[in-house]
């Protein structure tokens with residue numbers, strides 16, 4: 001990207017400087033992006049590659065429950081599934097993480113102790129992000145002190161859309177500081193950002209402010225993790241690495257339900273960002289219910305038949 005320089009020291013000094021930088025990024029051709037994402041989605045892969053892709057997709061899942069009705073029992077059951085997705089087949093890999101509300105982090109930490117599965121927590125007045133910075137920092141600390149390894153924060157979309165880029169930048173840096181050792185995923189809520197240009201700008205803003213991952217959506221707003229939006233974000237992390245030397249992860253989340261969609265995402269990752277991102281430390285699939293379909297397709301490939309509908313526990 002010719003307009004991107006390698007020095008970002010002054011970019012966040014004012015709204016004018018941030019606006020100049022973010023609006024200087026190359027524009028996204030909406031029709032072209034939609035067509036390219038659709039074209040990449042039609043790529044077929046060999047059967048052996050499909051089996052590997054299913055296991056990789058399982059290892060990338062952030063198994064998620066973000067409901068007002070969540071209970072400690074539901075979180076414990078989800079954690080058991082995260083560690084042993086198919087109790088009858090120990091060859092099935094563990095998922096990357098579970099993702100819960102801050103008040104349920106302690107339950108997840110207890111249930112996952114020693115398993116290697118990470119605990120992620122949403123924070124910062126999820127999903128709207130409408131509260132004071134003090135409340136958002138406190139929300140983050142609550143999750144970190146309970147043992148969360150990863151924090152999924154939401155950006156202030158109102159501030160972003162009204163051009164107050166410094167406010168968004170400073171919130172992200174404050175939450176990053178509150179995270180301590182925990183990794184920070186920055187949720188852009190792309191379904192509210194209106195244009196692909198805004199998705200590209202918000203991606204860069206989140207990365208410049210120190211986000212370890214950029215994440216599409218809360219799962220509470222439609223459209224969520226579409227292929228074109230994920231593609232624009234993969235282009236952003238690719239270009240950010242080239243400009244700064246820092247690799248930032250990508251997490252599409254919301255509406256990913258099928259093995260077909262999960263594999264299409266992996267094709268997109270490989271084609272757009274490159275195989276460095278084909279690993280759970282740089283790519284996640286945020287989903288409440290894709291795991292069962294991955295397990296069913298995995299079993300179909302291994303045995304030639306589907307398990308009965310009651311075979312796998314509910315996601």
Ligand SMILES: O=C[C@H](O)COP(=O)(O)O
Nearest residue numbers: 219253254255286287288
């Ligand atoms: O972060 C993950 C999302 O909240 C999950 O959304 P989903 O229920 O559409 O899979």
